[in-house]
Amino acid sequence: xxxxxxxxxxxxxxxxxxxxxxxxxxxxxxxxxxxxxxxxxxxxxxxxxxxxxxxxxxxxxxxxxxxxxxxxxxxxxxxxxxxxxx
Numbered sequence: 001x002x003x004x005x006x007x008x009x010x011x012x013x014x015x016x017x018x019x020x021x022x023x024x025x026x027x028x029x030x031x032x033x034x035x036x037x038x039x040x041x042x043x044x045x046x047x048x049x050x051x052x053x054x055x056x057x058x059x060x061x062x063x064x065x066x067x068x069x070x071x072x073x074x075x076x077x078x079x080x081x082x083x084x085x086x
Contacts, residue, residue, distance in 0.1 A: 006031065 018031065019030045067075025 004071060016027055016030060019025070023030065025033070065075075066079045
C-alpha cells in the first residue's frame with residue numbers, strides 16, 4: 001500500500017470533515033471512495049466528442065439552405081423576392 005500526501009485548501013478540508021462526520025469514515029477511506037467514484041464516472045463518460053457525432057450524421061445531399069452563409073443577405077433578398085414574385 002502506498003502513502004500519499006495531499007494538499008487541500010480550507011474549503012476542501014471542510015468538505016472532507018463534513019464527509020467524515022456524516023459517514024464516520026477516516027479521511028483515508030473517504031478519499032479512497034472519492035477516487036473510486038471518479039474512476040467509475042470517467043469510465044461511464046461518453047468517449048465521442050461533438051465533432052465525432054457531427055461527422056457521423058448523414059445530412060444527405062444539399063440541405064434547405066437557400067444560399068451560402070457568405071452571401072446570406074443576398075440569398076434572403078432573393079428568397080423574399082421569389083415568395084412575393086417581384
